[in-house]
Amino acid sequence: MTDTVQIVSMTGFARTQGEQSGNAFVWELRSVNGRGLDLRLRLPPGLEALEFTLREMATKRLRRGNVSGTLTLKRETSSNIQPDILVLDKVKRLAIELAASIPGAPPPRAELLLALPGVMRNVSPQERDDDCAELMEAVKSAFSEALDVLVAARAAEGKKLLEIVRTNLREIAALHDVACREAVGQPELLRGRLQAQLADLLNNAHALQEERLVQEVAILATKSDVREELDRLSAHISAANLLLAEGAGVGRRLDFLMQEFNREANTLCSKSVSITLTNIGLALKAAIEQFREQVQNIE
Numbered sequence: 247m248t249d250t251v252q253i254v255s256m257t258g259f260a261r262t263q264g265e266q267s268g269n270a271f272v273w274e275l276r277s278v279n280g281r282g283l284d285l286r287l288r289l290p291p292g293l294e295a296l297e298f299t300l301r302e303m304a305t306k307r308l309r310r311g312n313v314s315g316t317l318t319l320k321r322e323t324s325s326n327i328q329p330d331i332l333v334l335d336k337v338k339r340l341a342i343e344l345a346a347s348i349p350g351a352p353p354p355r356a357e358l359l360l361a362l363p364g365v366m367r368n369v370s371p372q373e374r375d376d377d378c379a380e381l382m383e384a385v386k387s388a389f390s391e392a393l394d395v396l397v398a399a400r401a402a403e404g405k406k407l408l409e410i411v412r413t414n415l416r417e418i419a420a421l422h423d424v425a426c427r428e429a430v431g432q433p434e435l436l437r438g439r440l441q442a443q444l445a446d447l448l449n450n451a452h453a454l455q456e457e458r459l460v461q462e463v464a465i466l467a468t469k470s471d472v473r474e475e476l477d478r479l480s481a482h483i484s485a486a487n488l489l490l491a492e493g494a495g496v497g498r499r500l501d502f503l504m505q506e507f508n509r510e511a512n513t514l515c516s517k518s519v520s521i522t523l524t525n526i527g528l529a530l531k532a533a534i535e536q537f538r539e540q541v542q543n544i545e
Contacts, residue, residue, distance in 0.1 A: 252401070252404070252493040252494045253404040253405070253407060253408040253411075253490065253493060253494070253496075253544060253545075254309075254400050254401055254404040254494055254495075254544070254545040255400050255401075255403035255404040255406075255407050255543050255544065255545065256277055256278060256279040256280065256310055256311035256312075256400065256497070256543055256544070256545050257277060257278055257279065257311075257400065257403050257543055258275075258276075258277045258396045258397075258399035258400040258403060259274075259275065259276050259277070259396070259399060260273070260274070260275040260392045260393070260394075260395035260396035260399060261273065261274050261275075261392070261395070262388045262389075262391045262392040262395065263388065264384050264385070264387070264388040265384075266380055266381045266383075266384035266385075267380055267381055269319060269320065269321050269381055270319075270320045271317060271318060271319045271320070271381075271384075271385060271388065272317070272318045273315065273316070273317055273385075273388050273389055273391075273392040274315070274316045274318070274392075275313060275314070275315045275392050275393070275395075275396045276313070276314050277308075277311045277312070277313045277314075277396060277400065278311065278312050279310075279311060279312070279542050279543045280310060280311050280312035281310070282310055283304075283305065283308055283309060283310055283311060283313070284311075284312045284313065285301055285304050285305070285308075285313045285314075285315070286312075286313070286314045286315070287300055287301070287314075287315045287316075287317075288314070288315070288316045288317065289317050290317060290318070290319040292378070293317065293319070293381075293382065293385060295382075296382055296385060296386065299386065300315070300386070300389055303386070303389060303390060303393060304393060307393045307396075307397055308393075308396075308397070308545075309494075309495055309545050310497060310498070310545045311400075311545065313396075315389070315392075317385065317389075333364050334359065334360070337359055337362055338354065338359060341354035341359060342354060400545065403543075404544070404545070407540060407543055407544060408490065410540050411490065411537060411540045411541065411544070412490065414533060414536050414537040414540060415483065415486055415487065415490070415537060417533045418483060418507070418530065418533045418534060418537060419483050421526055421529055421530045421533060422476065422479050422480060422483060422530070424526055425472075425476060425514065425523060425526045425527070425530065426476050428520065428522055428523045428526060429472050429473065429476060429523060431520070432471075432472065432518075432519055432520065432523065439519065471517070472513075472514050472517045472518065472523070475510045475513045475514045475517070476510075476514070478506070478510050479507070479510040479511070479514075479530075482503060482506050482507050482510065485503060486500065486503055486507075489503070494545065495545060496544065497541065497542075497543075497544035497545050500541045500544060501538075501541055501542065504534065504537065504538040504541055507534045507537070507538075508531070508534055508538075511527055511530045511531045511534055512531070514526075514527040514530065515527035515528065515531070
């Protein structure tokens with residue numbers, strides 16, 4: 247069965263290139279994890295006006311991540327003097343006709359034709375503006391293609407990430423089950439420890455009231471009960487599974503949920519009265535930290 251869950255990573259890279267009016271350009275987009283969407287664009291002089299439009303395009307495709315976009319442009323180095331094609335064509339036809347009418351005359355030479363007055367001219371500012379507008383459109387189109395590549399790369403990385411976090415969550419669930427089994431013996435361990443402490447107290451403090459002893463036993467028993475923490479941890483595991491099944495855009499909610507995971511694991515360790523349960527709690531903390539590190543990359 248095909249997995250339809252769309253977990254997206256915030257890590258990715260894209261590169262596209264193009265050419266317009268003799269100007270070659272390259273887009274490079276790099277994305278890493280971030281709390282929100284932080285887009286930084288580096289545009290060559292003359293194309294700064296594109297930034298607002300490019301940002302709008304990116305925010306429609308990306309939710310989170312620190313994204314840097316760099317446009318490298320190699321401009322046409324030729325001068326603004328260009329031949330007037332219509333004049334050149336007319337002069338060429340006249341020269342060919344004239345050469346044909348003179349016996350033994352050589353054919354017209356290109357460099358002589360180009361040297362004739364009116365053949366070469368400066369390109370007008372309006373025409374250069376038209377070229378710039380076409381270049382901007384080409385750059386925007388290439389940026390859109392780069393976004394497509396980046397989104398695909400982040401989705402592919404998300405598939406790998408999903409398998410990793412599912413494995414992390416299964417490990418946490420397994421440790422939770424072991425902790426539940428170990429927690430069953432907590433009251434008996436506490437009872438034996440208290441009996442030994444009470445025996446020592448009665449031998450050395452005959453005036454200690456029995457009612458006070460009962461109160462202290464009740465307080466210690468309550469403080470060492472880890473069932474509530476384990477129940478909450480079970481609920482957090484179920485919530486994490488539901489978020490992973492939900493798919494795209496759950497990274498921030500998973501990140502908040504990690505705080506609850508850590509809180510329960512820390513309390514479990516502080517309440518434990520056995521070395522075994524403490525070690526399980528420490529293993530849980532390590533597994534939760536691994537889970538948290540991976541969650542940091544989810545969009």
